[in-house]
Amino acid sequence: MSDSAVRAAFAFQANWARTLGAPFTERLIVAVAGVIDGSTAVGARVLGWPGEPVADALVLRLLGGLNALVRAGALPRLAAAYPPNPLPEHDFIAGRVAAALADPRLLPWLDSPPQTNEVGRSGVLMPGLMAIAAATGLPLRLFELGASAGLNLRLDHYGYDFNGLTVGPADAAVRLVPAWSGSPPPDVPVAVVARAGVDRAPVDLRRDADRLLAYVWPDQPDRVARLDAAIAAFLADPVPIVGADAADWVEDQVALLPGTATVVLHSIAFQYFPAASQARIAKHMEALGAAATVAAPLAWLRFEFETAADLPTLRLRLWPDGEDRLLARAHPHGASVAWLG
Template sequence: MLTGAIAAAFAKQASFCRLFDAPFTALVCEAAALAFDESSAMGRAVIAWPGEAFADALMMRVTGGFHALVRSGAVPVLTALYPPAPLPDVRVLADALRAVLADPALDAALLPWLAGPPQTNEVMRSAVLMPGMMVIAAMTGLPLRLFELGASAGLNLNMDRFAYDLGGVAAGDAASAVRITPVWTGPAPPDLSVQVLERRGVDINPLDVADPATVTRLVAFVWPDQPGRIARAEAAIAIARSRPPPERGDAAAFAQAQVAVHPGSTAVVYHSIAHQYFPPETKARLAAHMGRAGATATAQAPLAWLRYEMDDASVADLPTLRLTLWRGQGEESQLLARAHPHGSFVQWQ
C-alpha cells in the first residue's frame, strides 16, 4: 500500500477524475494505491518515483497501462471489473490489480507505461475549433489553409470530416462516423460550410496512427469509463490513417518556415491546449511571427490565429476560444467561446 506524498498524489488524481465524470478511473487510482507494494517491479518503481507524481502524470501512466492490458484481453479477471460492468468495490478492484502485479509477465508488460508522459489527442476539441473555423470562413468568404501547432496525432486536422450539431447548426460531413454534439449555450455559430484547401500540422513529438503500438497508447490514455470518447478517438484514428502524421518540430519554427499569406485563401494557425506546453521562447517567436505575417495580410489574403487554450494557470477557469484576424485592417481580436477542456460543452459568446 502506498503512503505519504505518493499516496496523496493518487488520492488527488482520484478527486480530479471524479470531478471530470470518470468515477471508475478514480477507483483505479485508489485501488492501485492499495495494491502497489515492494513485491512487484511496478510497485517498486511507483514507490521510488523520483519526480513530482502529479506533475509527471504518474497516475495516468499507471491507469493507461492497466487499461491497455484490459483492452488487450490478457486479463479477463480485470476486464470483468472494467466498464461497462457496474462500479466495483475498491477492495475487489485492488485484489484484481494485485493478481495482475503478481504475474511477472504482466508486471513486466506494465513497466514501460511509466517511461514517458501520457500524450493524448482529444477529438471533442473539434467541437470548439470547428465553429471558430466557421466564423473565419464567414468573416473572410474564402477557403482555408489549416496549420495546427501541437497537433499530436493530427486527429483534429480532419475536423471538417466530422459530423456536428453545434447549437442546432449541422456542420461538417453528415455521413462521418465521428459525431460531435457538444452541449451548446449561447447564440449558434454561422451556418455555412468550411472549405479546406490544405492541412498541415506540427508537433514536437508527432504520433503516427499507422503504428499499432502508438494507437494502443493513444486509446489507452482515454479514461475507460468514457466509452463515447474512446469510440470517437477510434473513428478519428481511422480517418487520420489516410494521411501522413504531423511533421516533427517546434511550433514557432514551423510557423516561421511554413505560414505565410496567399491570395485566394485564409491561412489559419490554430492550437488547442498546447500553448501552455510551448517553451517561453517558442511562445514569443510565434507571436512575433504572427504579427509580422499579419502585417502583410489583405482582404484577399487574410491570416487567422485561433486559440483554444487555458488563459491562465488557474484550473478553475475554463479554456477560451480566441480569434485574431488580419485582413488589412489592423489586428481584429475577439473572444468567441468558453468551453470544457475536452470540448463536451461550449458557451458561445
Template sequence: MEMADRDDMKYEPGDPAARGPEAVRRAFANQVAYCRSNGAEVTASVCEGLHDLLDSGRGGAAMRRIRKWQGAPLADALPLRIAGGLHALHLDGAEPDLEPVYAGQRASRMADLLADVIERHEPFLMPWLDGPPQTNEAGRSAGFAAAFLWLVDRGLPGNFALNEIGASAGINLMMRRYRYDLGGVHVGPAGARMRIAPEWRGDPPPSGAFDIVGAQGCDIAPVDLTDERQASRLRAYIWPEYTERFARLDAAIVAARTFPPEIERCPAADFVERTLATEPEAGVTRVIMHSVVWQYLPEEERERIEAAMAAAGARASAESPLAWVALEANRDTHRHELSVRYWPGGETWTRLAVAHPHGAWIEWEPGGAG
C-alpha cells in the same frame, strides 16, 4: 468513502513545473478531481487508488519510479501515463482483476488491487511511463469548427489552411471530412461517416460555411492510425466512461486509411516558425491551432511560438490573415476554454466558449468573462 468527501482530493491550482514528492501527490489528487468533474468516475477511482498507493511500499519498480519522479509530474501528465498502461492491460484482456474496476464497480481496497496488478505486470507497465499520453480526440474539433464560423462572421476568408501543433494522430486535421451539428448550425459534408454533435449550451455560433484548403501538423511523437499497435495505444488513453470516443476513433482510423493526415515529427516551435516564414496565400486564412497541448510545452518553446505569431501577425493583411485558435485548460478555473486571436483586427485573445475536454459539450459565450 466517496472521493468528493476527501479534502486531499480537491483540485488545487499549482505550478506545472513543481517537482518532488508533494508535487507527485498533488498531480494525482488533481487528476482525480479533474476526472470526477468531467464525469469519468472509473478513471477517477483508478487515479485515487494510485494516489493512496504513493504512501505505501508496494507497486514494485513502477511505483518507485513514480514516487521519485524526476520531472514535473503535473506538466508530464504522470497520472495519465500509468492509468493508460493499466487501461491497456484491461483492453488486452491480460488482467482479469481489472474487469470489475472498468465495469464501474468500486473496489473496497483499490490501492491493494492496483499494487497486485502493477507488480504482476511490471515489464509491460514501465514503458508507459516513458512518454506523455496521447489524447487525440475528434470531438474537440467541434470547437475549432465553431471558431472558424466565428472568424468568417468577422470577415476573414472562409478558406482555412490548418496548421496544428501537438497533432498526435492528426484526427483534428481530418475535420474537413466530418459533419457537425453546433447548436442547430450544420457544417461539413452531409454524407460524412464522422458526425459530431456536442451538447450545445447558449446561443449557436454564427451560421455560415467554411472550407479547409490545407491541413498539416506536427508532433514530437506522431501516432500512425493505420498501425494497429499505435492505434491500440491511443485507445488505452481514452477514458472508458466515454464509449462514443471509441466509435469516433474507429471512424478516424477508417478516414486515415483512405487519406492519411500530414504530420511532421518535430518540436512545435520549429514547426510554427518555419510555417509562418512561408509566403501566405491570398484569399486563405492561415490558422495555427492546438488542443490540450500548451501545458506540455516548455516555457522557452511557448515564448518562441508567441514571438513568431506576433511577427507574422504584424505582416498579415485582410487578404492573407492569420488566426490562432486554442482549446486549452485554464489552470485557475479548472475549465477548458476555446479562445481565438486573429490578425489584422483581433490581436488580443477572445474567449468564445468553455468546453468539455473531450468534446461532450460546448458552452458558447463569445467574449465571456474569464
C-alpha cells in the same frame, strides 16, 4: 520525492476522476493506492518516483498501462473488474489490481507521459473556422501546432450539431454534439483547401493507435468510440504531421497566400511550448499580420487555458486589422461550448 507525495498524487487523481464523472476510474485509483507497495518492481518505481508525481502524470501513466494490457486481453482477471462489467466492489478490484501490479509489462508505461488527441475539441475549433470563413469569405489553409496525431486537422470531415445547426457531411464517421449555450456560430460553409500540422512528438497512428486509446478512461465509452472512429477515418485519409518544434515549423512553413485565409490553430498545446518558442511564434504572426491584406488574411485561432482555474477559451485574432476576439469558453474536451462570438 517522498512516498507521501506519490500517495497525494493518487488522492488528487481520484478526486479528478470523481469530478469528471468517471466512477470506475476513481475506484481503480483508490484500489491501486491501497495495495501498491515496494514488493513489486512497478510499486517500487512508482513509490520511489524521483520527479513531481502530479506534474509528471504518474498515476495516468500507470492507468494507461493497465488499460492497455486489459484492452489487449493480457490481464483477463483484472478485465473482469473493468467496464462494461458492473462497477466492482472495492475488495474485488483491489485483489485483482494487486496481482496485476506484479506484471513487468507495466514498467515501460512509466517511462513517458500520456499522449492524447482529443477529437471533442473539433467541436470547439470548427465554430472558430466558421467565424473565420464568415469574416473573410475565403477558403482556408490550416496549420495546426501541437497537433499530436492530427485528428483535429480533419475537423471539416466530422459532423456537428450546434444547438440545432447541423454542419458537415451527413454520413460523417464522427459526430459531435456539444452542449451549446449562447447564439449559434455563423452559418457559413467552411472550405479547407490545405492542411498541415506539427508536433514535437507526433503520434503515428499506423503504429501507436492502441497507445492513444489506452489513455482514454474505460468508463468514458463515448470518448473511446469517438476516438476509435476518428482514428479509422484518419488512417483511410491521413494528414502528415511533421516532428519538430512548433516555432521552427511556423517560421519555415507559415506564409500568406492570396485568395486564401491562412489559419494557424492550436488546442491545449501552447502552454507546453517553451517560452522562447511561444515568443517566436507570436513574433512571426505579428510580422505576417503586418503584411496581411483582405485578399490574403491571417487568422490565429487558439483554444487554450488562460488560468488553471477557469475553462479554456477560444480566441481568434484576425489580420489585416489584427483584432482579437473572445469567441467561446468551452469544456476542455469540448463537451460544452458557451458561444460569445
